[in-house]
Structures are given as structure tokens and as C-alpha cells.
Amino acid sequence: MMLQVTGLTKIFGGLRAVDNASLGVDEGRIVALIGPNGAGKTTLFACIAGFLPLNAGRVEFLGRDITGLPVHEIARAGMVRTFQITQPFAKLTVHENIAVGAYQKFSNRAQAWAHAQAIAEQVGMAHMLAQPASELTVAGRKRLELARALATSPRLLLLDEVMAGLNPSEILEIIAIIRQIRDSGVTVLLIEHVMHAVMSLSDHIHVLSYGKIIAEGSPQQVVSNQAVVEAYLGRGSTEAADAAAGATHA
């Protein structure tokens, strides 16, 4: 297990945003974290990556307890996250943005810039290297977010809704890129709402609802899991679906 989260709980005032959640990510996999809106997925990410202090639980990464470590140390250990609402370095160019990530691995400017260029090519941004990040479209920013994190040479990439706001062809491109990233040896944990992407990419899925992990398994297992369907569509939806199916068949 590259990443092992055990019993993570995060409370805001009276709200249990994450409730005793446990999940594991094997090295070399693409693992998805899904769940209805407001389930607490981004909060869980933020806790794992060190942005929020936990109320309870542990996070182990590469065999090391990283619970409570500062964000930058977790990032240096090899776990890097992207943000759901993109946060580019607005006044810097695409190349410079990615270079900041590359500087994590290379302290020499020439090497960092070359690596940044290679990463840009990998995610298909090579033609916009000189563009200021503030002028990018949503799709561009998402891709930049991904590229920047990738440039740090992470072991584990936490992608938060990297496909939100993309059109179908952009989504297909990102899917290919993510697969390529995994193939190059980076483990991926992603939060995603675009279901067909989740289905086609993931080796393993965890489902979060109201802060609790309610199911996990392969895509096929999760999709046919009653609790999961109800979490998305409401209580009684499976009976209603059955009833409707029965009615049409009858």
C-alpha cells in the first residue's frame, strides 16, 4: 500500500465533513474517489495532503506516518495534489509555472526548464509555453495544474476534479494523459464526477457519501452496489428502478 488512510475524521464546528474514512491506494494503480456533491471528497484530499489538520485518524505514505506534517514536506515526500478550483501562478507563463514544479527536482535552471518543457509536451501544452497563465481557458488551467504537479516527479498524484468544465474531446485527451502518467510509474488518486472517465480509468474505486466510505471495489462492483446507487439517486431508488423495470417487463 503506497497510501494508507485509516479512520480519518474531520469536523467543522458541528459538521462531520469526513467521518472515520479509511482507504488504501496500491502503487502503480489509478484509484478513484467518487461520491455525490458535498460528500467531503475535497476535504478528504485536503486532510491527506496536509492542508487541514485531522480530528482523528492516520495517514501513512510509503510506509511513513505523515499525519500532521506540513504541506511542503508531504509534497517533497512525493505526494502532490492539484486544486479543484485551479490556482495557477497567474503572472507567470505556462513554462514558468511548470518550472516551479520542476525546480522541486532540479535545482539547476537549465535542467528545470528542460524538464518543464518535456512535461508540457507530455500533457500537450508545448505550443503555449510563453503564454501567461492568466490568459488560459479553463481546460488550459486544468492541464497546467496537472503539468505543474507532474513536474515535481511525484510518486503519488492527487487529482481533484481535473476534468470538471472540460468538453468531451478534452476529457478524452486527459484520460489518455492520465493513463500515460500511470504507465510512466506515477500512482494516481483522483476525485472525479465524469463517470465514464472514472469507469474506464480506474483500477479501484472508493465511494464517499456524507463523509463516510460506503463502498469500494472494482468499477463493476461499485456500479452495481445498491448503497452507491442510492447515495447518488436517493433512498428507494433501486426499488423504484426495479419496479419500473418490472412494470415495463410485465
Place this chain on the structure above:
Amino acid sequence: MTSTLKPVPWALHLAVLALAMAFPFVFPSSFMVNFGVMALFYAFIGQSWNISGGFAGQLSFGHVAFFGVGAYASTIMQLRFGWSPWLGLPVSALAGALVGGVIAVLSFRAGLKGSYFALITLAFAEVLRIVTNSVSFTGGGLGMLIPMKASATNFQFAERIGFYFVILMLAALSVALAEWLRRSRFGAQLAAIRENEDSAKALGINVFREKVKVMLLSGAISGMGGCFFAQYFLYIDPLVVFGVDKSVEMLLVSMIGGAGTVYGPLVGALLLASISDITRVLTQVQGLSLVLYGSLLVVIIAYLPNGLIDLFKRRRKPTGGQA
């Protein structure tokens, strides 16, 4: 068009340096050489503000704290301990860095950012002003007077041009530092911190440590500016070297010229020194130059937020695809 990390071509650096070196020979009058000294002086201390405010995005209203500490440190070493005035430069750099470090550690540990940070630096500078004003060791409100004894070994020059070349060297060093920031990993990390701290952290940057480092650097430069000031004017007092006016001037010079650029402070300093000298020559009206500075600041923030340097860059716009 923006304060990027693009290096400035060496040719430009050499051209500016050559012009600056020729200046006092082309305009040898005392008035003009003084203008040159003041312009370079403000470019130097402005660059100090620029490094922490422009490059790293930490707006400070209290930079005069480092300046004043440097001025007093070098003067006290000279007057009370008989040290060579030239040693005042490293002493003031250390003193400025120390104060910069302390303020940085306290403020950033407490998570202060943006306007809170600006205001707390103002308060720290005020504390220093009040203390030096009240303590006899620093001469209290009367300040300290350095006896005039013009000789190069005494860091005083009978001819102004001597001071000119000293401040030119210092200013050149500060430009070199800024250029290094544009090209280095440290500078890129500072830019990241300026643009978005959370993203910077997420990419592995130790934001706290880098912010403290930049304040150490900035404090050292301001400190040296204080030492030079003391030697040039031979008199310092709490109001002059810890008063809020200097903080504002350091900020103005950088913001008007172009925060985060290498030559912004120089452009700003040339403009401000020109305004200052011209208004002083034309009218006896007190405060006119500052009225102009204040208006310039408002205009720049509103219409040219990247400073006057932007005007130069826009004219030389490369054929990019941007609107």
C-alpha cells in the same frame, strides 16, 4: 507585459552601467552629481523593498526599520567604538538582516499576510523610532552627528563624485541580485509564493523559510542603504531614519517603476529624484513633490499596475499571439 522570470539581456545591463558611469563626467556640476547620488540611492533602497515586496509579494510599510537600524549600527560602531566607517557596510547589512529576520519570523509564524503584514511592519518601525528617540545611547531625539573628515579611508569624500561611485557600486550589486533572482530557483519560488502560497506549498516549497530568507536579504540591503545615508549626510536622527517617509519612498519608487522587475526601482528613482529636484528649483512650495508622488501612485495602481516599466515593454512587444 507582466513581471515574469525572464532574464534581462546582459547587453542592457552593460549599457545601463556604462551610462551610469559616464553620467558624472557628462554632468559634473555639484547639483547634477547630487541628483545622480540621490537617484541611485533611492534605486538601491527601492530595490531592497522590491526584492521582498515586488518579487516575493510581501508588501511592507515598515522597511525603514532595516534602514534605520543600519544607519544607527554603522554610526554607533564608528562614533562609540572607533571602527572604520567602511566596516559600517557589513555591520549595517548584518543589523538590517537581523531585524528583518526577527520581524519575518514573528510575523510569518503568526501567519500574517497582505495588509496585516504591511501594518505590523509599520508598527515595528514605529517601535524602533520611539526607542531610538528615547535612549541616550542613540543620542535620543537629537540624533547623532558624524564629524566631517573627508578622506576616502574615512568613507567620506571631499568631492561628491566619490560618493557617486560608491552608491553606483551598491546599486549595481542590488541590480545583480535582482537579476540573479530572475534566473534562480530561489527567485522562481518567491514568484510562486507571491502568486499563490497554497499552490507553492503543494509543490513542495517551504513558504515560511523562503519568506524569512527574502526578508533577511532585503533587510541587509536596506541596512547598507542606511549606512550610506549616514555617511553622505553625516547626520541621522530617529525621525529621518525611522520615519515613515522613507518606507513610503522605498515603496513608491518600486511600485511606480515596476514592482518585481529588475530596473523598476531605478526608473522610479529617476522619476522621483527628478520630480523632487525640479519642484524644489521651481517653487518654494513645501510638499508639492509628494503630492505628485501620491497622485502617481494612485494613477499607476489604477492604470499601470505593473509600473512604468510596462510602457517600455509594451513598445517592444514581440509578435506573440496575445491580444
Place this chain on the structure above:
Amino acid sequence: MDPTILAAATINGLLLGGMYTLVASGLTLIYGVLHIINFAHGSMLMLAMFGVFYLLTKFGVDPYLAMVVMVPVMYVFGYALYKGVIGKLSNGKDENILLITLGLSILIENIALMLFKGDSRTISVSYSDRMIELGPTLVPLPKLISFAVALALCAALGLFMQRTDLGRAIRAVAKERVGARLVGIDVDRIFAISYGIGLATLGAAACLLMPIFYVSPTIGHVFVLVAFTVVVLGGMGSFLGAVVGGMIVGLTESFGGLYLGESLGQIGISLIFILILLLRPSGLFGARQ
């Protein structure tokens, strides 16, 4: 220490605190509630005080009566300044507002310097020297009046914020700008109104301060840090906090002067500000972050 001296210092400190609360009440609204970093607060007060000065010396208007003129004039001035300059030119960024108000304060202060020269001016009215006996010490009547008005003003502003529709709208904007827009509140107008109210309180403060204090173009410097200290100490946006904060700052200055001498005694304000920001930035009455 002689108890009479201590008592005198306490009373003095409280009255001083009243002055500071008066000056800071507007900033409590502008900065405390809306986070407009109004660095020009001090120089605006200076302008208002010059206004009161000239109303008396040129037109013979009593400073207290001058409130009838000063308050609305400052309101309109504040509204127009925000609408026309601050709001428009800052593009909504906090950093820009800080720098623009800094620029404005430099501008205003030096225009005043150009027009009025650097000398201090004081006024003298029939009741300037009227003393009231308060325990062991004699207190100038105007100081007592300003103290009372300070409390009343903060109470009024506090009630205004809680009970009136406009106050609610202001609080809504302060809490959640986008949401306020969505329910139909004209956010820009609210900012302008609030800034106007903030400056209007400075108009009142000027009228109350002129009989006690002096005015010179650089007086803004003195008041800016004090005002911010009171607001931050009291807890951003809390008018009760502004009163308590003002008292604490006033007492600190009074006792600081007593024990440390006039020069070093001033250090109390800056130290309070630093300590509060480092240790408890939400202030005494502010919401815990």
C-alpha cells in the same frame, strides 16, 4: 505611586480613550466590517478638522454646531471618493485598496501642507477651558463631552448595524459578497455608503476633537496607527470592541507616559498592535477564526 496621580492618569487615559474610540468608530465600519484598508483614515480626519477650524475662524460657526455641516459633507465626500476613486481604481483587490488609500493619504497630507503650511492650529471657544471636577482631578469639559459622544456614537452605530435594513445589508455584504449580490443587494453602493458613513463619523469626531486637540497637516500619521490598533484590538467590526479597545489604548498611553516618560511612553500603542496581531488577530471581541 501617589493614588491621586494614579487616579488622574486613569481618568486621563479613559478620556484619551474616548477620543481614540471616536476616531476609530468609522474605521470599525470601514475596515472592521468591510475590510477596506483605509490608510487615508488619518488624513481624512485631518481634512475634517481643518474644515471645522475654518468654519469657526472664517464663519464663526461653533465646532459642535458645525456637526450639522461636517457630518453630511464628509458623508458625501466619502461616498464620492469611494465611488469615483477607490472602488473604481482598485479593481476590487485588497492590496490595491491599501496602496491607493496610501497614495490618497500622501496626496491629501501634502496638499494640506502646501495650502496650510506645517504649523499647528488650535481653536479657542468659550467653553474650551471650562473645567469639571472629577474626583481628584480637573477635566476640560470638551474632553468629557467627546467621551460621552464617543460612547453614544458607538452604541448608535452598533444598533444601526443590528436593527436597520441598511445595517443588515452591510453585514450581509461583509460576510458574503457574492451571496449578497445574488439576493439583490447593490454591493458597490453598499461599499460606497459604508465608506461615506465612516467618513461622516470622522466629521463628527473632528468637531469634537478641535476644542481639545490641535490640527496640522501631519496629524494623520498619529491617528492612523492608533485607529487601526483600536479596531484590531477591539475585534474587527465590533463597536463594543472599539469602545473597550479605545479605553485600553488610552489607558496604556496615559500610564505609559506616566511610567516611561513622554517619549518612550508612546511605545505602548505600537506594542499593543504588534502583540494583538501576533497573538490574537481576531481581537478581544471578534469572532475566533
